[in-house]
Amino acid sequence: MPVPAPPLRTSPRALRAGLAGGAAVVVGLWLVQAEPSARLDALFATLAHLSGLLAAYGVLAMLLLMARVPAVEHGVGADRLARWHALGGRYVLGLCGTHALFALCGYAAHTGADLLAATGGLLGYPWLAAAVVGTGLLAGVGVTSAPAFRRRVRHETWRAVHLLTYAAVALAFGHQLSGPDLAGSPFAGWLWTLLHTTVGTLLVWYRLVVPVRQALRHDLRVAEVRTEGPGVVSVVIRGRGLEALRAEPGQFFRWRFLDRRLWRTALPFSLSAPVREDTLRITVKACGDHTRRVRRLRPGVRVLATGPFGALTAHRRTRRKVLLLAGGVGITPMRALFETLPGGPGDLTLLYRAGSAAQLVLREELEGIAAARGAALHYLLGPSDGPFDPLAPRALCNLVPDLAEHDVYLCGPPGMARAAITALERAGVPASRIHTEHFTF
Numbered sequence: 001m002p003v004p005a006p007p008l009r010t011s012p013r014a015l016r017a018g019l020a021g022g023a024a025v026v027v028g029l030w031l032v033q034a035e036p037s038a039r040l041d042a043l044f045a046t047l048a049h050l051s052g053l054l055a056a057y058g059v060l061a062m063l064l065l066m067a068r069v070p071a072v073e074h075g076v077g078a079d080r081l082a083r084w085h086a087l088g089g090r091y092v093l094g095l096c097g098t099h100a101l102f103a104l105c106g107y108a109a110h111t112g113a114d115l116l117a118a119t120g121g122l123l124g125y126p127w128l129a130a131a132v133v134g135t136g137l138l139a140g141v142g143v144t145s146a147p148a149f150r151r152r153v154r155h156e157t158w159r160a161v162h163l164l165t166y167a168a169v170a171l172a173f174g175h176q177l178s179g180p181d182l183a184g185s186p187f188a189g190w191l192w193t194l195l196h197t198t199v200g201t202l203l204v205w206y207r208l209v210v211p212v213r214q215a216l217r218h219d220l221r222v223a224e225v226r227t228e229g230p231g232v233v234s235v236v237i238r239g240r241g242l243e244a245l246r247a248e249p250g251q252f253f254r255w256r257f258l259d260r261r262l263w264r265t266a267l268p269f270s271l272s273a274p275v276r277e278d279t280l281r282i283t284v285k286a287c288g289d290h291t292r293r294v295r296r297l298r299p300g301v302r303v304l305a306t307g308p309f310g311a312l313t314a315h316r317r318t319r320r321k322v323l324l325l326a327g328g329v330g331i332t333p334m335r336a337l338f339e340t341l342p343g344g345p346g347d348l349t350l351l352y353r354a355g356s357a358a359q360l361v362l363r364e365e366l367e368g369i370a371a372a373r374g375a376a377l378h379y380l381l382g383p384s385d386g387p388f389d390p391l392a393p394r395a396l397c398n399l400v401p402d403l404a405e406h407d408v409y410l411c412g413p414p415g416m417a418r419a420a421i422t423a424l425e426r427a428g429v430p431a432s433r434i435h436t437e438h439f440t441f
Helices: 012-033 040-065 070-076 078-111 115-122 128-145 155-162 164-178 186-218 289-294 328-340 363-373 393-399 414-426
Strands: 221-229 232-238 252-257 267-270 279-285 303-309 322-327 348-354 376-381 407-411 434-436
Touching: 012 040, 012 070, 012 186, 040 078, 040 164, 040 186, 070 078, 070 303, 078 115, 078 128, 128 155, 128 164, 155 164, 164 186, 186 303, 252 279, 267 279, 267 289, 267 328, 279 289, 279 328, 322 328, 322 414, 328 348, 328 363, 328 407, 328 414, 348 363, 348 393, 363 376, 393 414, 407 414, 414 434
Parallel strands: 322 348, 322 407, 348 376, 407 434
Antiparallel strands: 221 232, 232 279, 252 267, 252 303
């Protein structure tokens, strides 16, 4: 059998360099057509052009980060892409506001009108009113994405509002092409149109066409739901041709169960076991309305799975010895890696943090894997506010004496993950060898 080629991956550094290079090209387009002038209105106008071009480019960059391109998702990681997307969104909104302010001041300085009259005059330009509406939609998306607001709305509501970004881009596109920086240069206009077309094609292909094609090809259905512990179940999903998914241990899918109570939401869950023949398995802890409903799924329910996503895979490994550190239901991707990461006796160690023995999930499987592979397995039990911290640097070094020589894979609740990263770095593990990924739903 031929060995399949490794999946293409874009590194975080390469992606950052590509996005920065694109921004430099945008600045170059502005510089080529900028006309130096000491007049106040000209200065405001040229700054408005630059901030507008960068804002439009920034929106496209944010859409690209969330286009679910496999090479980007598998190389950078979904959690990092989400953080970059959120941070970039703030800069984009700032650039939009800067563009509007400079354009208004420039027009007022040029015509001698007050700001109110200048606002009315600007709205008379072709496509500008549409761009104002688009900017308002972007501002609405930004407000609803703020943590204080996001916690108060249902995920489906937030997602519906977020889709307005596409309408905002469409409304602003005509205004951009009619602006002097693009209208005055056929090449610049062609390049700008090509950039929008490319990002739009990636979005349609990977967010719409590929999921539909996967659903038709693999025919996924719930085969079994079994209890693993208090409030925790494993869902076994059967399909056909699953090797074509090329899912790796440590990755996750976005699952949409076509049940009347769940079909509206795609739920991100990691694989809790390697893909075996025609089955996939996820392990879910009830921590909200949707996850509680997963426990009541019945065999035969059709499943739409988009993915795989995530970069917490074997390709990040740089050392022979590996420590897997899991907290709570974060054991799911760690369990899959524990079984599949190459290594001989003594090369793998799994530390599993939980409040009590009753909260341990997949315990029999973990102990069976440890025994078969000659790997170390330790349970770190006790309340998070107890007198002894099993994740303290000294405690970790006692369990793993040569800890600083390990690669560390980490998955757990955000608070536990932050504390563990701090302890690992104090214990001598370089940040570059601490591999973690979490996706807060």
